[in-house]
Amino acid sequence: SQQGEEDPQALSIQEGENATMNCSYKTSINNLQWYRQNSGRGLVHLILIRSNEREKHSGRLRVTLDTSKKSSSLLITASRAADTASYFCAKLVGSNYKLTFGKGTLLTVNP
Amino acid sequence: DAMVIQNPRYQVTQFGKPVTLSCSQTLNHNVMYWYQQKSSQAPKLLFHYYDKDFNNEADTPDNFQSRRPNTSFCFLDIRSPGLGDAAMYLCATSSWAGVSYEQYFGPGTRLTVT
Numbered sequence: 001s002q003q004g005e006e007d008p009q010a011l012s013i014q015e016g017e018n019a020t021m022n023c024s025y026k027t028s029i030n031n032l033q034w035y036r037q038n039s040g041r042g043l044v045h046l047i048l049i050r051s052n053e054r055e056k057h058s059g060r061l062r063v064t065l066d067t068s069k070k071s072s073s074l075l076i077t078a079s080r081a082a083d084t085a086s087y088f089c090a091k092l093v094g095s096n097y098k099l100t101f102g103k104g105t106l107l108t109v110n111p
Numbered sequence: 112d113a114m115v116i117q118n119p120r121y122q123v124t125q126f127g128k129p130v131t132l133s134c135s136q137t138l139n140h141n142v143m144y145w146y147q148q149k150s151s152q153a154p155k156l157l158f159h160y161y162d163k164d165f166n167n168e169a170d171t172p173d174n175f176q177s178r179r180p181n182t183s184f185c186f187l188d189i190r191s192p193g194l195g196d197a198a199m200y201l202c203a204t205s206s207w208a209g210v211s212y213e214q215y216f217g218p219g220t221r222l223t224v225t
Binding site for chain 1: 161
């Protein structure tokens with residue numbers, strides 16, 4: 001079964017604004033990853049945060065992880081029209097090598 | 112510099128006619144995955160290979176098979192496609208070294224069943 005959900009399901013903002021997406025999960029994780037998918041394309045890995053980390057940055061991306069609340073958030077600052085895509089969180093549980101993807105957030109950045 | 116290549120990008124097949132999708136990688140990763148993704152849904156793992164070891168998800172229909180003849184190539188066979196099998200099929204790879212790191216995805220094959 002799917003581990004958790006993204007929230008919101010869809011988000012529409014103006015260029016230059018920040019976008020925040022949330023991800024919740026149900027069982028303990030090894031790490032949590034965020035992926036981007038442009039329409040009709042494959043997924044691209046954005047950032048990975050391990051269970052013992054609380055925050056990570058990569059360029060305009062900031063990811064936080066709260067293991068007590070079993071949730072993570074992805075912040076995209078100063079958004080651009082090119083950021084328009086679906087964003088998925090994916091959870092690695094235990095020491096296996098399978099990811100469980102959430103349903104994703106569709107982000108639309110209007111120029 | 113393509114790392115995970117999927118062919119073809121678009122595939123049209125007839126109801127019940129077997130179809131094979133292919134995936135190749137230049138990353139020398141030991142784990143390869145096949146996902147099915149329907150419109151506005153999350154990718155759903157069908158099966159994966161850890162080296163030559165095949166691992167099937169419990170809810171993957173028997174209609175779906177896979178082959179991995181060597182490290183670089185992996186195939187998805189759909190023996191008798193139904194209309195419900197129309198979807199994007201994504202291949203991904205990962206280098207497993209005790210802790211799984213990120214997965215690298217191909218561009219996907221869009222399968223249409225007529």
